[in-house]
Amino acid sequence: MKLKQGAPRHSQISQWLRKEIEDGTYMPDEKLPSENELAKKFGVSRVTIRRALQSLESEEIIYRCQGLGSFVSDTRTPHNLVRLTDFNEDMENAGLEASSIVKAFKTVEAPGWLAEILHVAEGNKVLQIDRLRLGNGEPIAYDITWMPILYGQLLQEDKLQDKTIYQTLEEEYEIPIIRGTYRISADVADNYLSTQLKADINAPLLTINRLSFTIGDKPVYYQQRYYRSDKVMYEMTLERDKNNSTSASELPLKEFVPVFKKTKDTG
Amino acid sequence: MKLKQGAPRHSQISQWLRKEIEDGTYMPDEKLPSENELAKKFGVSRVTIRRALQSLESEEIIYRCQGLGSFVSDTRTPHNLVRLTDFNEDMENAGLEASSIVKAFKTVEAPGWLAEILHVAEGNKVLQIDRLRLGNGEPIAYDITWMPILYGQLLQEDKLQDKTIYQTLEEEYEIPIIRGTYRISADVADNYLSTQLKADINAPLLTINRLSFTIGDKPVYYQQRYYRSDKVMYEMTLERDKNNSTSASELPLKEFVPVFKKTKDTG
DNA sequence: ATATAATACATGTAATAACAAGTATTGATG
DNA sequence: CATCAATACTTGTTATTACATGTATTATAT
Numbered sequence: 072m073k074l075k076q077g078a079p080r081h082s083q084i085s086q087w088l089r090k091e092i093e094d095g096t097y098m099p100d101e102k103l104p105s106e107n108e109l110a111k112k113f114g115v116s117r118v119t120i121r122r123a124l125q126s127l128e129s130e131e132i133i134y135r136c137q138g139l140g141s142f143v144s145d146t147r148t149p150h151n152l153v154r155l156t157d158f159n160e161d162m163e164n165a166g167l168e169a170s171s172i173v174k175a176f177k178t179v180e181a182p183g184w185l186a187e188i189l190h191v192a193e194g195n196k197v198l199q200i201d202r203l204r205l206g207n208g209e210p211i212a213y214d215i216t217w218m219p220i221l222y223g224q225l226l227q228e229d230k231l232q233d234k235t236i237y238q239t240l241e242e243e244y245e246i247p248i249i250r251g252t253y254r255i256s257a258d259v260a261d262n263y264l265s266t267q268l269k270a271d272i273n274a275p276l277l278t279i280n281r282l283s284f285t286i287g288d289k290p291v292y293y294q295q296r297y298y299r300s301d302k303v304m305y306e307m308t309l310e311r312d313k314n315n316s317t318s319a320s321e322l323p324l325k326e327f328v329p330v331f332k333k334t335k336d337t338g
Numbered sequence: 339m340k341l342k343q344g345a346p347r348h349s350q351i352s353q354w355l356r357k358e359i360e361d362g363t364y365m366p367d368e369k370l371p372s373e374n375e376l377a378k379k380f381g382v383s384r385v386t387i388r389r390a391l392q393s394l395e396s397e398e399i400i401y402r403c404q405g406l407g408s409f410v411s412d413t414r415t416p417h418n419l420v421r422l423t424d425f426n427e428d429m430e431n432a433g434l435e436a437s438s439i440v441k442a443f444k445t446v447e448a449p450g451w452l453a454e455i456l457h458v459a460e461g462n463k464v465l466q467i468d469r470l471r472l473g474n475g476e477p478i479a480y481d482i483t484w485m486p487i488l489y490g491q492l493l494q495e496d497k498l499q500d501k502t503i504y505q506t507l508e509e510e511y512e513i514p515i516i517r518g519t520y521r522i523s524a525d526v527a528d529n530y531l532s533t534q535l536k537a538d539i540n541a542p543l544l545t546i547n548r549l550s551f552t553i554g555d556k557p558v559y560y561q562q563r564y565y566r567s568d569k570v571m572y573e574m575t576l577e578r579d580k581n582n583s584t585s586a587s588e589l590p591l592k593e594f595v596p597v598f599k600k601t602k603d604t605g
Numbered sequence: 606a607t608a609t610a611a612t613a614c615a616t617g618t619a620a621t622a623a624c625a626a627g628t629a630t631t632g633a634t635g
Numbered sequence: 636c637a638t639c640a641a642t643a644c645t646t647g648t649t650a651t652t653a654c655a656t657g658t659a660t661t662a663t664a665t
Contacts, residue, residue, distance in 0.1 A: 079618060105645060116620045121646085129396070137646045138627030256571035257524035257544040273540045277524040304523035346648060372615060383650045388616085404616045405657035 081122035084113055088127060092143050103133065103141040157235040158204050158212070167206035174267075175201035176228040178220065188282060189290050191219050198223025200231070203267055210268045211303060214296035222246070222291050236292060240285075248291060250284040255305070258297065268299050275300040348389035351380055355394060359410050370400065370408040424502040425471050425479070434473035441534070442468035443495045445487065455549060456557045458486050465490025467498070470534055477535045478570060481563035489513070489558050503559060507552075515558060517551040522572070525564065535566050542567040 127133045135141045162169035178196045186193040204212040240246040265272040277298040376387045394400045402408045429436035445463045453460040471479040507513040532539040544565040
């Protein structure tokens with residue numbers, strides 16, 4: 072008798088457990104049922120349960136101690152992966168109140184360099200969104216986003232306060248971002264930016280340009296963001312895994328997060 | 339009869355295969371022996387072989403196709419991990435000839451902020467190394483490194499051309515760097531830096547400060563590096579794994595590499 | 606000659622079994 | 636009371652077995 076209802080049993084089970092943990096059925100550091108109990112509960116062998124638990128362990132959703140059991144990891148520690156965060160989320164983590172001022176929401180003709188990046192023909196119309204980003208009312212960053220009309224038509228200006236572009240595309244239109252390329256550089260504030268950001272002219276700016284792709288390597292939007300470098304720096308932690316003693320110099324990234332400075336440090 | 343010679347059999351085997359692949363016994367895209375053959379060869383069951391191969395697969399050292407076999411991955415693709423690279427290596431990848439000029443190699447008394455970072459007492463002596471970094475003879479970066487005398491005494495000024503601090507500590511003294519914290523920010527060139535880097539005063543600089551730790555969370559060295567932002571930017575790629583359909587916004591980092599510009603772009 | 610079916614072999618999934626090894630409790634012993 | 640051994644329970648490792656599923660080749664029929 073063929074079952075073949077899609078996914079293998081062990082991944083169904085790990086999915087089930089994942090959901091239980093997300094839903095809060097099992098709290099952080101709480102002990103999960105033992106492998107034998109789970110095996111009985113799901114009517115599978117212990118091997119299958121182990122495979123399911125191994126997935127969760129490698130995602131650092133649970134941790135296991137020989138002789139003790141399996142436990143839920145601390146709440147949403149960075150799961151050995153980097154979470155792509157948006158501005159609002161970053162600010163929230165930093166304990167600042169985020170707000171945005173939409174400075175422009177218009178269609179423009181794509182110049183050559185942009186057309187190439189977004190895979191549209193030169194001169195094609197693209198949506199351009201300029202936003203000033205504030206934390207606790209103070210200017211922190213200024214960004215410009217361009218996207219093909221194909222995707223741009225899905226956004227509405229008034230919704231940009233509540234939801235991020237990322238969320239809107241993924242949740243409402245099932246257009247997931249599966250890849251992003253970041254370019255990190257430095258610049259100095261020109262006349263316009265210094266005015267907008269209320270910074271000195273020639274003030275140093277941390278610039279992060281990112282190009283986001285959806286399935287099929289289709290570019291969805293390109294964003295240039297200028298951070299006031301006296302307000303924010305990016306911090307990343309690379310950590311070497313103790314188990315996988317691979318060749319010397321490989322470390323997995325644990326975190327890549329912006330750090331907001333509340334007080335002005337003397338450099 | 340107890341064997342207990344340390345590591346479990348499956349990790350011994352994966353280690354063995356890792357080495358074979360590194361040594362070039364199996365070339366990229368070459369088919370490994372089948373699971374059954376390996377099982378017979380090592381005198382273990384197929385389950386154990388599979389565990390070994392699973393490790394290699396998760397490290398992206400091999401890839402497997404149902405019905406075909408297991409194959410060696412393309413040469414040293416970024417193994418889903420970020421490789422910590424040093425300046426010389428970065429330049430080599432960019433096709434530039436790297437050189438360094440040691441501007442200072444001295445002991446100084448650690449000011450408060452540095453003492454705190456390096457976990458030494460304020461006023462303690464620390465080694466300070468100032469270096470100008472060149473690519474094809476042109477100034478690209480300037481960095482200052484501080485390290486406790488404990489580690490500093492292991493370095494010799496004349497060796498800094500050949501080997502990196504990282505390599506020296508790991509290979510000669512078995513002091514591995516297991517964690518690094520990067521802080522990325524922007525600054526403008528002051529009088530001294532603009533002279534050293536042959537850049538305009540107030541030229542934008544990409545600054546990367548990193549603190550490197552060895553086992554026991556002991557800080558080994560702290561480095562401040564200033565890149566001419568017209569010469570280099572950092573690029574990183576985040577990619578979502580197709581298999582692990584975890585919660586929406588988590589992407590593993592594939593690459594974090596500097597990109598050197600050979601020609602001056604118009605901003 | 607081309608399309609199809611049979612076959613051999615690869616990895617993928619899973620059940621069952623046994624033992625090793627770490628942890629905590631319990632109970633006997635000093 | 637303190638110490639130590641026995642015990643029960645946990646995860647870790649491994650062997651054996653069976654079948655499912657994907658791939659490529661070979662033999663067969665059209």
